[in-house]
Amino acid sequence: MCAGYSKPTGRHIGAENLSKPYIRVYIKSLLEEKAMKWEEAVKLVGGVGKSS
Numbered sequence: 001m002c003a004g005y006s007k008p009t010g011r012h013i014g015a016e017n018l019s020k021p022y023i024r025v026y027i028k029s030l031l032e033e034k035a036m037k038w039e040e041a042v043k044l045v046g047g048v049g050k051s052s
Contacts, residue, residue, distance in 0.1 A: 005013055017023050036044075 003010065003013075018027075
């Protein structure tokens, strides 16, 4: 594991951290920031069909 925990301990610490509201909110904001927007996906898929 990256943090140096054993797998069982890491699983426990991860579940414990996800139960903390401020960590959950932070992770959600990071995921939303990285997520592809619906309009971007449509443009990408539309461009693939036109290129052949």
